[in-house]
Amino acid sequence: MTANVRYADVEVGTELPEQVYPVTRLDLVRYAGASGDFNPIHWNERVAKSVGLPNVIAHGMFTMAEAGRLVTDWAGDPGALVEYGVKFSAPVVVPDDDAGARISVSGVVKEKRDDNRVVIALTARSGGAKVLARANAVVRLP
């Protein structure tokens, strides 16, 4: 797998088309196991509601991973990513059904830097809310 995008072909304003990533309770259980984050607000409705949440919410890091996928799929190589940061602005609420929730992610190139680096601003939404803020990824392209 080689890079899909070349630095020379990218312009400020180049868009990364929206992708929709589903998330179910099963995904959260798997993510808890793989990451070691067993905070019950990510799998136990009783605990989530007791701390004032509407329901079980996805790990912020799960949402961050899905948003990052838009960039690594676009760049073609996850190793191209040199910086990635987000602020968790709203929770992704995951109902206890087979459909779960959906995380919609889109991106736009907001800056071309020296050294073949490109800055991508990401937008992630779920259930009508903006779930990430200040979500930026820097990739180094060939």
Next chain:
Amino acid sequence: MAINRDCLGREYRAAQPYEVTRGKIREFAGAINDPNPLYTDVDAAKAAGHRDVVAPPTFPIIMGMDAAAQAAVDPELGLDFSLVVHGQQSFRYSRPLQAGDVVDNVTRITEVKNLGATEMITLETDISTVEGEHVVTSVNMLVVRGDAAKDRA
């Protein structure tokens, strides 16, 4: 209990090095539903110029979480983990983390501040190979919910 400002700059070191394995990378990639072959297929990873399969960009949160857990049990710091939510997260890479890497990590408390009753603590984890090569820095900002603290008081 408020976070002890005297702990600014305090360091926590992982008790032992973390060994990045193909199996753990495969498990993590599966858990984020990402079918990218560079996470699971050694030949594909080598064809892309890597030594072995690479870890997904958010994989080092495993080490960041370990560091946060160490801070949570530091009696002098006063961090109540039951009130903590993840506020911000970033990663700065020198190179991708790969299977076969054996990494040490050192975490430093770089900022403690408050906004009303809510406190924010930033933990910066430097992840380097045991040979001393920097791989990635994970910056983890935790929000300690002051309102929840008030409810419990």
